[in-house]
Amino acid sequence: MRPEWVLALGVLVSAQASAADWKMDPAPSRLEFVATFEKTAAPGVFKEFDTRLERFEPEKPEAAKLDVTVKVTSADMKNGDVNRAIRGPEWFDFARFPQAEFHADDIRRVAPGRYLARGVLSLKGMKKDLEVPFTWQESANAATMEGELNVERLQFGIGTGEWADGKTIGLGVRVKFNVRLRKVG
Amino acid sequence: MIANTPESWGGLAKFFHWTVALLILAQIPLGFAAALWRLSPLKLELFVWHKSTGMLILALMLVRLGWRLANPAPGLPPQTPCWERRAAHASHGLLYALAIALPLSGWVINSAAAVPFSVFWLVPLPPIAAPDERLEDLAKLAHFSLLVALCLVLAVHIGAALRHHLIKRNDVLLRMLPRAWGRP
DSSP: OOHHHHHHHHHHHHHHHHSEEEEEOTTTOEEEEEEEETTEEEEEEESOEEEEEEEEOTTOGGGOEEEEEEEGGGEEOSOHHHHHHHTSTTTTOTTTOOEEEEEEEEEEEEETTEEEEEEEEEETTEEEEEEEEEEEEEETTEEEEEEEEEEEGGGGTOSOGGGTTOSSBOSEEEEEEEEEEEEOO | OOSOOSSSOOHHHHHHHHHHHHHHHHHHHHHHHHHHSOSSHHHHHHHHHHHHHHHHHHHHHHHHHHHHHHSOOOOOOTTOOHHHHHHHHHHHHHHHHHHHHHHHHHHHHHHHTTOOOEETTTEEOOOSSOOOHHHHHHHHHHHHHHHHHHHHHHHHHHHHHHIIIIISOOSTTGGGSOGGGTOO
């Protein structure tokens, strides 16, 4: 084999080695949301969700793909009455829309360790473009993805009817995530 | 004029008495309305009013208790029998205790239920108990029982005041009224 071919093969192998697939470690991972209730922060959490990140290369993330699925029915706002209320058709409508998804295949590095994933969020039967900023910290075969963003609940028809004016339950919801990932191959 | 005299209540004691009386009068129907209303924005608003009023009553009662301890109350008419004096002391003590315990038990309900709440939409109220559904149920039972007790003692209190005024024809009721209301 000619030396330049060996070099090219070497570059290819090393490039593939640094672009890895990542799977979520559910136990330490958190997906939280903070609504406002009578002008006071009302935190909640989605207890079940999953994150997959494919072909992610920290230096060159363009080819990567991010997929998040959220079991909406695992939402917990720490209060029995509230948890019963958010199941209903005016809020999350568990019966018809038990799952939300976010898919992004446009991931850019905006600064060292900081990224922006542009994709589509499907929630309560509606699809909207969404930009998700996140930080990335990697060590050995584990990584932490962390970020937060605002979601306007009415874009997804959450809190309709008499709740839509946003006076008692605010319109903006802060979403925060801290995801632990493990390298798979 | 602010302080009590041996014969009559001072301005501050009257202010506390009637302000708390009016707040309690509003608070009881407000509480029932909030608890019984169907889940809607109005229900949440009613609860903010009820809880805020409760915290206001609690704050006023604590200051009032301090004032009551610092400033001796006017005496009862000299011919008042011993059992009546004891009954008066006991019912006044109970009213103070209940007007403080009711908002406290409400605060426990709100804390155990983990409901975010800001007093009059302004001041976030910290929890005084960890989220716990069993404690929430217990505190609700206590809140309602204390309310029943308050209504009973209030009936005695109002009845006794009217008896002093209408039957015994002394100034025990009049001396708690604002002076502008034509007390000699």
